[in-house]
Amino acid sequence: MTTDSERYQARKAQFDGMLTIYGRKPVLEALQNDALAIHKLHIADSNKPAAIIEQIRSLAEQRQIEVQYLSRDALARISKNKKQDQGVAADLILERxxxxxxxxxxxxxxxxxxxxxxxxxxxxxxxxxxxxxxxxxxxxxxxxxxxxxxxxxxxxxxxxxxxxxxxxxxxxxxxxxxxxxxxxxxxxxxxxxxxxxxxxxxxxxxxxxxxxxxxxxxxxxxxxxxxxxxxxxxxxxxxxxxxxxxxxxxxxxxxxxxxxxxx
Structure with missing residues (x-):
């Protein structure tokens, strides 16, 4: 039986190996790289319509990646760089x-x-x-x-x-x-x-x-x-x-x- 402690340790291990990237082009390029495992995509709900945003959404859907829509400030807390994240961030799972x-x-x-x-x-x-x-x-x-x-x-x-x-x-x-x-x-x-x-x-x-x-x-x-x-x-x-x-x-x-x- 898995204990709460074991669940916590497994979750912590996953986040220890996670890198959050931000910016529309870096996120798009990561999505285009099938060798990269992507845990979650974060998109600000205040983003105005743009072709690159649609590309990002489409690729995430094709790869069955979870997409989280959130406020601009909430996204900034994830990216830790509100000035440069362009309303998009992604969590990558990296083995190394x-x-x-x-x-x-x-x-x-x-x-x-x-x-x-x-x-x-x-x-x-x-x-x-x-x-x-x-x-x-x-x-x-x-x-x-x-x-x-x-x-x-x-x-x-x-x-x-x-x-x-x-x-x-x-x-x-x-x-x-x-x-x-x-x-x-x-x-x-x-x-x-x-x-x-x-x-x-x-x-x-x-x-x-x-x-x-x-x-x-x-x-x-x-x-x-x-x-x-x-x-x-x-x-x-x-x-x-x-x-x-x-x-x-x-x-x-x-x-x-x-x-x-x-x-």
Whole structure:
């Protein structure tokens, strides 16, 4: 017999793996992708007649997706972005999208041998976040940790910049970067940051479980990340270049240790 607790846990697990997207074009493109499981479609009842809205409704009907009509304010509470949701949102069920709490409860961090985590700390440019997601999905990253506070949210610009890989990337959400740091410390995972005067080159870093943290495009890492670092790495640069775009840096880190083993 299923208990209330079991029902609650099953429902919570479903929502932990759910990503809400908004905006007419992103929602339409998601509906057009049969590989994406869509839990529910939300449409504001105040939307004026438009061809794209009819397309969205028609595709939802064809795919037998539940459609919820609600007030503009109620939709904004779901999308969390009233200015840009265009009166439409959709809940996607993603197998590789989860929360840090769920990861911890499953013992994933304790079980893994050579876990490679990449976290962002204050990266608020949507295009950079999208490109970081793309690199993490393509490269040697087990989980990409995206805190809700201080970072760009996953919306249309991010989805576009990721070239759709946001639906494939193993993304972990938490509220603050400190939560990811604490989880790493509790599981003997080395916290690594980048600095021009780092301890050693990222290409020569010994292989071990590692949480790599990348900071804001302009202001860099938060004090919390700097203080928590177990080691600092640097990327060798030529011709007087002092730094790289955060998305470019993420791409390089995503392919460690393969780059370290280059002939």
């Amino acid at each position: 999208y989860t929360t840090l709490d769920k990861l911890l409860s499953q013992g994933t961090l304790a079980k893994a041998n050579m876990l490679r985590l990449l976290a962002i700390d204050g990266v608020n440019n949507p295009q950079n976040l999208g490109m970081i997601i793309r690199s993490a999905a393509a490269g040697n990253i087990d989980y990409l940790i995206i805190p809700r506070q201080g970072c760009a949210q996953i919306e249309s610009l991010v989805i576009k910049a990721s070239a759709g890989t946001v639906f494939k990337c193993p993304i972990v959400r938490c509220e603050r970067i400190e939560e990811a740091i604490n989880a790493a410390k509790q599981h003997d995972i080395t916290v690594s940051i980048l600095d021009a005067n780092g301890d050693y080159s990222a290409f020569e870093a010994p292989e071990k479980p590692r949480l790599l943290i990348l900071g804001n495009e302009t202001s860099g890492l938060s004090t919390a990340s700097k203080n928590a670092a177990d080691e600092t790495l640097f990327i060798p640069m030529q011709n007087g270049v002092e730094s790289l775009n955060v998305a470019v840096t993420a791409a390089l880190l995503a392919y460690l240790p393969q780059l370290s083993k280059r002939p």
